[in-house]
Structure formats: structure tokens, C-alpha cells
Amino acid sequence: MIQRYPPINPRFPHFLHGGDYNPDQWPEEVWAEDMRLMKLANCNAMSVGIFAWARLEPEEGRYDFSWLDRVMDLLAENGAYAVLATPSGARPAWLSQKYPEVLRVRSDRGRNLHGIRHNHCMTSPVYRQKTQAINRALAERYKDHPALLVWHISNEYNGECHCDLCQAAFRNWLKKKYDNDLDKLNKAWWTSFWSHTYTDWEQIESPSPIGEPILHGLNLDWKRYSNDQTIDFFLNEIQPLRELTPNVPVTTNFMGLFPGLNYPKFAQYVDVVSWDNYPVWHTTGSDWRLAAQVSFIHDQNRSMKGGKPFMLMESTPSNTNWQPIPKLKRPGMHKLSSLQAVAHGSDTVQYFQWRKSRGSAEKFHGAVVDHVGHEHTRVFKDVSELGAILRQLDPVIGTTVHPDxxxxxxxxxxxxxxxxxxxxxxxxxxxxxxxxxxxxxxxxxxxxxxxxxxxxxxxxxxxxxxxxxxxxxxxxxxxxxxxxxxxxxxxxxxxxxxxxxxxxxxxxxxxxxxxxxxxxxxxxxxxxxxxxxxxxxxxxxxxxxxxxxxxxxxxxxxxxxxxxxxxxxxxxxxxxxxxxxxxxxxxxxxxxxxxxxxxxxxxxxxxxxxxxxxDLLRALPAELPEGVTAQLRSDGQNRFIFVMNFNPAPATVDLGAASYRSLLSGQSVTGPLGLPAYGVEILQA
The missing domain is CATH 3.40.50.880 (Class I glutamine amidotransferase (GATase) domain)
Known part of the structure; x- marks a missing residue:
């Protein structure tokens, strides 16, 4: 029997709609305008502080939360919420300078310089202590704040480190797995081939292009270890949050089919799955085939917690600047691709980014508010329209599907x-x-x-x-x-x-x-x-x-x-x-x-x-034209059917004699259902 899941946070039983908000990059006189625009865009939740460590802790041990206090207060005063982030994804330069052990070592055994993101060792006791300290400070300060809705832990965990600390941790992981028995390890890895037999644990090193790159058992266990070490780092991050804010759910944003982490295993440790979705619409020759691939990943994210609704943590309202062909979304595609996530189980639609950065790597990445700074843009209108639709979809919150x-x-x-x-x-x-x-x-x-x-x-x-x-x-x-x-x-x-x-x-x-x-x-x-x-x-x-x-x-x-x-x-x-x-x-x-x-x-x-x-369960008992799909969510009594046309031309679905109610118009729907190019309808049965 299908039952409705509770909302992501019962304090707000509605769809979250918003984006990555970086007020630390902007002067305070912009913030009030942001609040005005958020209301116009029908946005209600902002991801805050994701890469703000240097602003939150400008020097070791000296925290400055004054600016974040004002942002959190502004959100609460304007009826919005914070998906509040921990900042470990990009550490400040002072930390790298004072504690070089936090810098990641590559498989060729060279140590990275300070820069980019996730360039840190997840084994380093110093980095674990520093991240947990700032996370504790954040939790202590905002645990009772009315804007706090969800914890956003770090950002897009990825990568591995081959430093001496990680080598030692890897050996300890292996000892635990193989009961401290080298013979078991040698047998499992078939090390007798090419005379690779280990006679001492200290002989084992992580895979390297200048060492051992093709011992399959070693490679596989190294990936498993790196995955477990990332999860362990995550658990270290959330320890103070669990202690101080036990009722605030935690998540971290996954990256679709990213090969570096075992997401189904990681998903056991988050309260709600979230992921970042950046398809290359209109560039592959077939939007509907690309849509099927995206649907597959949505379903995978829903399935990782047994059907529990997930969060679309990042998407773009227009284009993605780092893709080979950063094409703009055609009219209708923003609504369609956003509701596609909802159709497959998302209870949020969120973006990177709210306001376009003025400089650096993603200054041309799509955003709700463009460099022009006002609401009179095509993209802003698309976002506002979608937000209005999401406000009509409260009956869908917490619903799911149990496929055959x-x-x-x-x-x-x-x-x-x-x-x-x-x-x-x-x-x-x-x-x-x-x-x-x-x-x-x-x-x-x-x-x-x-x-x-x-x-x-x-x-x-x-x-x-x-x-x-x-x-x-x-x-x-x-x-x-x-x-x-x-x-x-x-x-x-x-x-x-x-x-x-x-x-x-x-x-x-x-x-x-x-x-x-x-x-x-x-x-x-x-x-x-x-x-x-x-x-x-x-x-x-x-x-x-x-x-x-x-x-x-x-x-x-x-x-x-x-x-x-x-x-x-x-x-x-x-x-x-x-x-x-x-x-x-x-x-x-x-x-x-x-x-x-x-x-x-x-x-x-x-x-x-x-x-x-x-006789497999179907969303809709109708023949679907090429490029059109139907997806189902239910609470056990009501069925919500999302009919989506991923073609650049109109399509028609014959609903026969069955009668439905449109959640978008409130009208009764029967017979032929016409869908415009990149059109979507939500039917209640």
C-alpha cells in the first residue's frame, strides 16, 4: 500500500523553490532587492553559505557571522527559508598555508597547491577538526533560527587523496576487511600473478601510474575505501549538527551518475537524497532521448531510499556555461524539465544560481537574476511561472510510486x-x-x-x-x-x-x-x-x-x-x-x-x-506518441499523472473516455489531450 511520506521538513509542507544564494559576494544594498525579487519569482528557499568559509572565518578561530545573521533574518522576515550549508567544499587560503597536510596528494604522489574546490584530504585530522569546529559554531548560532530548514553538507563531494595519512588509513581499512590476515588479502587480489604477493602491510600502496595501476582487487578496494572515507568525513561533518539540531534534515548534493562515489551506499546516511541536474538540452539531436536519460537518474535518486521523495538541489534556469555547447533553454523547457523532476519524485526545484556572479569561473552560468539586475527577463518570467505552479501542487508533496x-x-x-x-x-x-x-x-x-x-x-x-x-x-x-x-x-x-x-x-x-x-x-x-x-x-x-x-x-x-x-x-x-x-x-x-x-x-x-x-503498472492507460512520457505519483488514494512532451512540436495523447482533473487549470480533462511543444500537463485521477 502506497503511503504519503512526510515533507522534507514538516515546518514547511510545500515545494521548495529557490537557488544557491551568495550574498557574501555582494554588497548589502543588493540584499533588500534580492528579497523583493525572490517574492516576485515565487521563490521560498535559498541555499546559503556553500562556499563562504573565508567570509565566515576570515582568520583562524575568528568567526564573523554578523553578515549571515542579517541574511538569515531577512529570509525569515520575507517568509523564506534557508538550506544552510557547511563550507567544507572550498577552504580558505589561510588554512592551506598554515596546515599544508590538508592539501590533497595525487596518484602520482605530487601534492596539489591551494585552489579550486574539494582539493582537500578527507583523512587529515586537522581538516576534520576545522570543518567540525565551524559546523558546530553554525549549529550553535542558528539551531533555533526560524529560517533554518535543511542542512546542505559541503558540496558535490568528489576526489581522492594519496598522502601518507591516506595510505595508513587505507591499510587499516584493509586490515579490518581481511581480518588482519595478509593471506586472505593476497588470495582475494590473486597477487600470485606477476609475483605481487605482499608479505607486510606496509608494502601496500594505493594505485598509481608510477607504481601499481592494474591489480584489479587493489583498484576495487581502493575505490571502496575512498568511498567509505568520504562517507566517514561526511559523518564527522554532521556530528555537531545531529547533536544540536536533531530535527533538521541533512543532505549533500549528488551528481547523477558520477562514477567516483557509490551513491546508493552514501544515501543510507543522508536524511533526504539530493542531486544536481545539468542536461545539455537541444544539443543532442533528440531532446526526448536525453529526457529519458534524465528520467532514469531521477528514478535512481528516488529509489535509493525506497521511494522517498528527493531534492532537485541544483539545475539551471537557462544555460550551463561549462558545457561544450551552453545552449539556452527553448520556450517551455524550463517548466517541463523542472516538473520532470517532480514527476519522478522531487519535492523541490532549486537552481544554481540565484544571482549571476560578477566574476570568476561561473559568471556566465545561468541564473534567475541576470547581470542586468531586474525582473524583466525571459528567464525570470519562466522561473516565476514555475514557482506559481509549484504553489498549486501541495497535494503532490510526499507522494511516491511503487513500480512493478x-x-x-x-x-x-x-x-x-x-x-x-x-x-x-x-x-x-x-x-x-x-x-x-x-x-x-x-x-x-x-x-x-x-x-x-x-x-x-x-x-x-x-x-x-x-x-x-x-x-x-x-x-x-x-x-x-x-x-x-x-x-x-x-x-x-x-x-x-x-x-x-x-x-x-x-x-x-x-x-x-x-x-x-x-x-x-x-x-x-x-x-x-x-x-x-x-x-x-x-x-x-x-x-x-x-x-x-x-x-x-x-x-x-x-x-x-x-x-x-x-x-x-x-x-x-x-x-x-x-x-x-x-x-x-x-x-x-x-x-x-x-x-x-x-x-x-x-x-x-x-x-x-x-x-x-x-500487466505492469502504467501511469496512463493510453498509447503515447514518440517523445511523450507519462509518470506517476500517488498517496494510495489519489493518482497524479505527469504527461510530458519532450518534442519541439505539439503532440496529442488520447485519454479515451476516462476523466481527469488538471492540477494546472483545475478543469476536467477527457478525450484528446493536446500538448504544445515542450508542454506538460498534470492530471489527478
Missing amino acids: VAIYLDWENRWAIEDMQALGRDRRNYTDTVIAHYLPFWKRGIPVDVIAEEAEISQYKLVIVPMLYMLKPGVAERIRAFVKNGGTLVMTYWSGIVDENDLCFLGGWPGNGLREVLGIWDEETDTITPEERNRVLPVPGNELGLSGGFEARDYFALIHAEGARVLATFGNDFYAGRPALTVNDFGKGQAYYVASRNDEAFMDSFFGKLAERL
């Missing part, structure tokens, strides 16, 4: 695939492959959860597992139980190859018992040139009703059916006639194996048949 479908996207599996010496170097494309399996559902308006290997899966009808090269402990067992108890599994080529230490399974792939579930043996995999193609030919009379033929490329698993029924075969090469698609009955469920990387027509046909067979 889940797709695996696992960070550690991604790390291992990117590091392995197999399948060539330029076309592994793990995340793109996962998104290709998501696209057929987006086209049909079928909600999807995007989950990591550790997630529970018993609640789904259909679980899709593309390229799950690495099987961590318990994963095969959960998959086995899922199918045995009646679930439908789809697994692809290059799955079940190695264990959590990147050691190959012996006895035939897919390993760890999945061979029996799938009813196949994957003997070997062919990698062909980028120009070559093969054919996937459905077997006449196959039980899914697949017909015609499909194009396949890149990778081909040469499999043997061991109890599985063959639904399609390969058309060309020496493996012509061998199985390309199989299904196996296992317990009460079924397990499909897709043996090649197939074209979009195959994906649409195959998953379309499964969607019909399994």
Missing part, C-alpha cells in the same frame, strides 16, 4: 567493468546499456525503480539485470529466491562472471548458482568490430510472439541451453543458429537470458511483450 519493474545499476559493478581487461576498451558502456533497458518502459509510461545489488527485490514483478559482471555476496541468492517465488528475471550477456573481489567464478558462467536459474551455460563471448552487425532471429511460434529480425552489435555470448527454451537464434557468423534469447522455468517464475547487445527495436518488442504478459 526494477533495473540494476550497481556502482561497484561499474568500477569493475571499467577496470577489467575484456570486451575491448571503448564500448563497454555499462551505464548506457542499463539506460537502453530502461527506455522501453519510459516510452510506455511504466514506472521503474533503479536499484543497486544490495536492494531487496521480492516486491517486483520484473527485475532486469544488464551486464551484472560482478556478483556480490547474497545477490545470486536473492535473484534465485525472486524467480523461484514467481518473479520474472531478465539477465544479459556478461553477467555472473566474477565475485566481489573480481575473481572469476569457476565451473561455468553465470556463476554462483545462476546457471541453474537461467538454464544456460555461457561458454565464451565474442567481441566484434564497431562496424559489424549480426542478426537475432525469433524462432517460429515462440511463446512471446516475437517476429521479424533484429540487429545486434558489439558483444555475443555463445551459450548452451541447459533446460532453457530457445526463443531466438543468431543469424550470422560461425555461431549462426545458436541461442540468442532463452527462457527458463524455475520454481514459480521465469528467467530470460539475452545473449547479445541488441537494437532498440528488439528492446521495444521484447519488453513490450513482457509488459503485456505481466
Whole structure:
């Protein structure tokens, strides 16, 4: 049963709408004008102090909060709130000068100079002490302030450090993982290859281009350690906030599919997930295909906490200056792309930035208030219009969706695939492959959860597992139980190859018992040139009703059916006639194996048949034109359906005889629903 989640902070049960506000960059006479403009833009929440450490602590131990006091008071007096940041993302120069140990060391063992952002060692006791001290001072000062709504911890955590402090911390992490037993580590990393066996813990160093860069077990554990060290640094940051403001939620802004951090693991430690969204609209040749990719990431952020609404912490109201083609959003796209986040579970729409910086790296980055300084701009009007819409959407706050479908996207599996010496170097494309399996559902308006290997899966009808090269402990067992108890599994080529230490399974792939579930043996995999193609030919009379033929490329698993029924075969090469698609009955469920990387027509046909067979939950019982999707949020009684047209031309959706109420106009909606270019409608059923 779907139930409504509480608001991000119950003190404000509405959509947050606002942006990164940097009053420390501007003279105070501008602040009053900011307050006037915020009201006109229908903004109610500002992220404050993200990179303000040098202003908050101009010299060691001397805090100056007087300016921030006035900003917080101004926000409260004008009916707005603060998403108040801790400033660790960019430390002041005095700190680097006095304590050089806080400067990050690169993998080539050279130490960075002071500069940019996140150029700090997360192991450094000095940096941990200094960040916790200023965070405590902030919490003590503002714990009872009426403007404080959410804590914004640091900013876009990223990077790693290879200094001596981090080397020692890494060794301690390894000792804990391997029970202080070097033999266990050597076995897990298969160090007997190339005579890499370690005989003393001090011999172990982090991966380096001037040392050991290709020992896969070492590389994988280093990434895990760096991830854990980042989380530990985060926990150090929030300790005084938890102590002094236990009822104020904490978050830190993730960066979509950024490969450096395992976000599903990190998400366990935040109260609400938030992320920064910067698509390159109007530059890829197909806005709707880009929209599907963005939808996938929104779904992934919602799924990381089991369906709990997330925060769109950053987006741009116009363009993004650091992208290769910083194109402006076309009319309608700001509203559409913002409500797209809401459709997939966001309870906020926030921007970088409120007022365009006058200088430095992002002075040409999009903003609500342009350099001209007034409200008479196209972008400001777009933002104001969206803010007015968000004020109408209180019934949507806290609602969610419980899909019938889940797709695996696992960070550690991604790390291992990117590091392995197999399948060539330029076309592994793990995340793109996962998104290709998501696209057929987006086209049909079928909600999807995007989950990591550790997630529970018993609640789904259909679980899709593309390229799950690495099987961590318990994963095969959960998959086995899922199918045995009646679930439908789809697994692809290059799955079940190695264990959590990147050691190959012996006895035939897919390993760890999945061979029996799938009813196949994957003997070997062919990698062909980028120009070559093969054919996937459905077997006449196959039980899914697949017909015609499909194009396949890149990778081909040469499999043997061991109890599985063959639904399609390969058309060309020496493996012509061998199985390309199989299904196996296992317990009460079924397990499909897709043996090649197939074209979009195959994906649409195959998953379309499964969607019909399994009667999967859909947002809208209607055929959707190309480039149009429908997404669903619900509180268990009311259904809120977001119908979105990502085409530069109008589109029409036939709603049939069903009647809905528009949350945008308040009018009854039935029959043909016309959507303008980049148009959106929100229907209540």
C-alpha cells in the first residue's frame, strides 16, 4: 500500500523553490532587492553559505557571522527559508598555508597547491577538526533560527587523496576487511600473478601510474575505501549538527551518475537524497532521448531510499556555461524539465544560481537574476511561472510510486567493468546499456525503480539485470529466491562472471548458482568490430510472439541451453543458429537470458511483450506518441499523472473516455489531450 511520506521538513509542507544564494559576494544594498525579487519569482528557499568559509572565518578561530545573521533574518522576515550549508567544499587560503597536510596528494604522489574546490584530504585530522569546529559554531548560532530548514553538507563531494595519512588509513581499512590476515588479502587480489604477493602491510600502496595501476582487487578496494572515507568525513561533518539540531534534515548534493562515489551506499546516511541536474538540452539531436536519460537518474535518486521523495538541489534556469555547447533553454523547457523532476519524485526545484556572479569561473552560468539586475527577463518570467505552479501542487508533496519493474545499476559493478581487461576498451558502456533497458518502459509510461545489488527485490514483478559482471555476496541468492517465488528475471550477456573481489567464478558462467536459474551455460563471448552487425532471429511460434529480425552489435555470448527454451537464434557468423534469447522455468517464475547487445527495436518488442504478459503498472492507460512520457505519483488514494512532451512540436495523447482533473487549470480533462511543444500537463485521477 502506497503511503504519503512526510515533507522534507514538516515546518514547511510545500515545494521548495529557490537557488544557491551568495550574498557574501555582494554588497548589502543588493540584499533588500534580492528579497523583493525572490517574492516576485515565487521563490521560498535559498541555499546559503556553500562556499563562504573565508567570509565566515576570515582568520583562524575568528568567526564573523554578523553578515549571515542579517541574511538569515531577512529570509525569515520575507517568509523564506534557508538550506544552510557547511563550507567544507572550498577552504580558505589561510588554512592551506598554515596546515599544508590538508592539501590533497595525487596518484602520482605530487601534492596539489591551494585552489579550486574539494582539493582537500578527507583523512587529515586537522581538516576534520576545522570543518567540525565551524559546523558546530553554525549549529550553535542558528539551531533555533526560524529560517533554518535543511542542512546542505559541503558540496558535490568528489576526489581522492594519496598522502601518507591516506595510505595508513587505507591499510587499516584493509586490515579490518581481511581480518588482519595478509593471506586472505593476497588470495582475494590473486597477487600470485606477476609475483605481487605482499608479505607486510606496509608494502601496500594505493594505485598509481608510477607504481601499481592494474591489480584489479587493489583498484576495487581502493575505490571502496575512498568511498567509505568520504562517507566517514561526511559523518564527522554532521556530528555537531545531529547533536544540536536533531530535527533538521541533512543532505549533500549528488551528481547523477558520477562514477567516483557509490551513491546508493552514501544515501543510507543522508536524511533526504539530493542531486544536481545539468542536461545539455537541444544539443543532442533528440531532446526526448536525453529526457529519458534524465528520467532514469531521477528514478535512481528516488529509489535509493525506497521511494522517498528527493531534492532537485541544483539545475539551471537557462544555460550551463561549462558545457561544450551552453545552449539556452527553448520556450517551455524550463517548466517541463523542472516538473520532470517532480514527476519522478522531487519535492523541490532549486537552481544554481540565484544571482549571476560578477566574476570568476561561473559568471556566465545561468541564473534567475541576470547581470542586468531586474525582473524583466525571459528567464525570470519562466522561473516565476514555475514557482506559481509549484504553489498549486501541495497535494503532490510526499507522494511516491511503487513500480512493478526494477533495473540494476550497481556502482561497484561499474568500477569493475571499467577496470577489467575484456570486451575491448571503448564500448563497454555499462551505464548506457542499463539506460537502453530502461527506455522501453519510459516510452510506455511504466514506472521503474533503479536499484543497486544490495536492494531487496521480492516486491517486483520484473527485475532486469544488464551486464551484472560482478556478483556480490547474497545477490545470486536473492535473484534465485525472486524467480523461484514467481518473479520474472531478465539477465544479459556478461553477467555472473566474477565475485566481489573480481575473481572469476569457476565451473561455468553465470556463476554462483545462476546457471541453474537461467538454464544456460555461457561458454565464451565474442567481441566484434564497431562496424559489424549480426542478426537475432525469433524462432517460429515462440511463446512471446516475437517476429521479424533484429540487429545486434558489439558483444555475443555463445551459450548452451541447459533446460532453457530457445526463443531466438543468431543469424550470422560461425555461431549462426545458436541461442540468442532463452527462457527458463524455475520454481514459480521465469528467467530470460539475452545473449547479445541488441537494437532498440528488439528492446521495444521484447519488453513490450513482457509488459503485456505481466500487466505492469502504467501511469496512463493510453498509447503515447514518440517523445511523450507519462509518470506517476500517488498517496494510495489519489493518482497524479505527469504527461510530458519532450518534442519541439505539439503532440496529442488520447485519454479515451476516462476523466481527469488538471492540477494546472483545475478543469476536467477527457478525450484528446493536446500538448504544445515542450508542454506538460498534470492530471489527478
